[in-house]
Amino acid sequence: MVLETHGQPRAAVSCDVLIVGGSIAGNFLASLLAGRGFSIHVIEAHSIIGLPMKCAGIVSSKILKLMAIPDDVILNRIAEAHIFSKESGKSHVTIRIKDRPVVLDRVRFDQHFMDLATTRGASYHLGERVTGIVNQQDSILVHATKGDYVAKVLVGCDGAHSIVARHCGIVHDFITGKQAIIVPASALGTIDVDRSSCELHFDPSWNDLFAWVIPAGDATARVGLAARAGVASRFTTFVTRRFGSTLEDAWHRGTINKPAFTGGTIPIGLPARCAFDRILLVGDSACQVKASTGGGIVMLAIAARAAARAILQALVKEKFSRRFFTTRYQAPFLKQALASLRMHMAIHAAIKHFSSKDFAALFSIANRPFIKKELARTADMDFPVKFIMRILGEPSFYGWLLRFMLRDPRIFHDVLAPFLARVPLDASKKRSKDK
Numbered sequence: 541m542v543l544e545t546h547g548q549p550r551a552a553v554s555c556d557v558l559i560v561g562g563s564i565a566g567n568f569l570a571s572l573l574a575g576r577g578f579s580i581h582v583i584e585a586h587s588i589i590g591l592p593m594k595c596a597g598i599v600s601s602k603i604l605k606l607m608a609i610p611d612d613v614i615l616n617r618i619a620e621a622h623i624f625s626k627e628s629g630k631s632h633v634t635i636r637i638k639d640r641p642v643v644l645d646r647v648r649f650d651q652h653f654m655d656l657a658t659t660r661g662a663s664y665h666l667g668e669r670v671t672g673i674v675n676q677q678d679s680i681l682v683h684a685t686k687g688d689y690v691a692k693v694l695v696g697c698d699g700a701h702s703i704v705a706r707h708c709g710i711v712h713d714f715i716t717g718k719q720a721i722i723v724p725a726s727a728l729g730t731i732d733v734d735r736s737s738c739e740l741h742f743d744p745s746w747n748d749l750f751a752w753v754i755p756a757g758d759a760t761a762r763v764g765l766a767a768r769a770g771v772a773s774r775f776t777t778f779v780t781r782r783f784g785s786t787l788e789d790a791w792h793r794g795t796i797n798k799p800a801f802t803g804g805t806i807p808i809g810l811p812a813r814c815a816f817d818r819i820l821l822v823g824d825s826a827c828q829v830k831a832s833t834g835g836g837i838v839m840l841a842i843a844a845r846a847a848a849r850a851i852l853q854a855l856v857k858e859k860f861s862r863r864f865f866t867t868r869y870q871a872p873f874l875k876q877a878l879a880s881l882r883m884h885m886a887i888h889a890a891i892k893h894f895s896s897k898d899f900a901a902l903f904s905i906a907n908r909p910f911i912k913k914e915l916a917r918t919a920d921m922d923f924p925v926k927f928i929m930r931i932l933g934e935p936s937f938y939g940w941l942l943r944f945m946l947r948d949p950r951i952f953h954d955v956l957a958p959f960l961a962r963v964p965l966d967a968s969k970k971r972s973k974d975k
């Protein structure tokens with residue numbers, strides 16, 4: 541049921557679960573919770589689910605095991621990744637990706653899980669924004685632009701700048717992404733993009749992340765870049781270098797349609813505490829994001845499944861304490877994801893210190909037969925620990941890594957810090973009994 545897109549203020553709504561944010565974390569979670577005999581409500585600030593689209597939509601095929609995704613939501617499968625650095629010219633690294641990542645129609649993806657949730661009985665409140673949260677004795681009171689809500693459980697699926705996370709005392713560091721969707725101007729036209737390969741472009745001047753070119757089925761491509769600052773000018777530099785002109789010039793020349801630009805923030809860091817008294821955080825709101833790629837969809841799918849199990853148990857047992865949600869949601873999620881998220885953060889920290897020479901050295905190591913074999917065999921865009929442990933056995937790699945880390949004490953510190961940092965799991969290792 542979709543309610544009140546343009547409605548007037550009304551009486552407080554009481555429900556079992558209130559989800560803030562109707563993007564992928566909120567919609568997937570709502571689809572898992574709905575139809576189980578509890579009242580599930582979702583509040584979304586935008587009037588249309590999925591828009592504006594702020595994502596490149598490339599996800600490892602693991603997502604197909606975590607979520608039932610209809611075929612028409614999958615626009616493309618990627619066979620290879622070409623990795624470039626500024627200095628590498630033609631000598632880029634090519635990785636055959638054995639699990640063939642999917643490129644999603646991100647708008648349909650979000651809408652599909654909303655449709656599933658509403659079919660199962662969830663209620664959606666579109667075009668409504670949460671403005672305040674109050675913890676009460678036996679519930680959470682939520683103020684929103686069209687009225688109040690009283691919920692037994694509140695879930696923050698409201699992204700990098702989550703009001704629910706801020707209410708719980710959590711604020712994330714973030715970088716900003718800018719992306720253009722480019723489409724050839726005529727049906728017979730093409731753009732210079734291989735339809736089965738994605739491209740990642742590294743450069744010391746935008747090494748908070750990278751720039752990307754993702755073929756999104758048909759002749760369309762998603763071209764983007766994420767960085768901490770100066771994103772617009774770096775995006776122009778990248779596009780001009782990659783395509784020979786700005787996208788606006790290509791449009792004026794009649795080569796492509798008017799490009800559609802989008803942008804968004806990507807939280808960067810180790811995962812935050814995500815379980816509180818009657819409140820859970822899922823997805824970007826809890827920084828459940830791979831810091832070396834900015835990808836959040838696989839991790840939030842794992843988190844949403846754990847959160848749904850915990851919430852259903854909580855509603856049956858009438859137990860809503862922070863300790864209950866810590867042991868039933870936070871600990872199982874972190875057990876699956878934490879080692880990988882630490883490794884992603886260490887890779888992110890290392891790349892931030894890379895010079896052009898470092899990229900060139902690493903590219904030449906990556907082209908060695910042993911590393912190429914391991915890249916094809918064990919590289920995993922979500923869970924990289926096994927791959928990194930394997931290639932640590934290659935003398936050229938660990939020799940280079942040692943020289944790199946010992947070059948400057950700050951590099952040594954930044955790369956090791958994610959492995960030493962205390963995260964919520966450490967506090968909940970012992971499976972403590974619920975209060």
Ligand SMILES: Cc1cc2nc3c(=O)[nH]c(=O)nc-3n(C[C@H](O)[C@H](O)[C@H](O)COP(=O)(O)OP(=O)(O)OC[C@H]3O[C@@H](n4cnc5c(N)ncnc54)[C@H](O)[C@@H]3O)c2cc1C
Nearest residue numbers: 561563565585596597598670699717804823824835836837
């Ligand atoms: C440029 C870019 C490219 C990306 N590419 C990829 C990729 O290729 N692969 C990948 O896995 N990940 C990618 N990501 C990350 C991915 O998009 C996110 O991890 C994912 O969308 C997070 O989903 P979410 O539901 O947690 O939060 P979001 O998608 O951020 O959704 C939060 C929702 O909450 C709503 N909201 C916020 N505040 C309120 C409020 N107060 N009241 C009501 N509603 C509110 C918002 O309107 C929004 O709909 C990319 C991100 C960016 C920015």
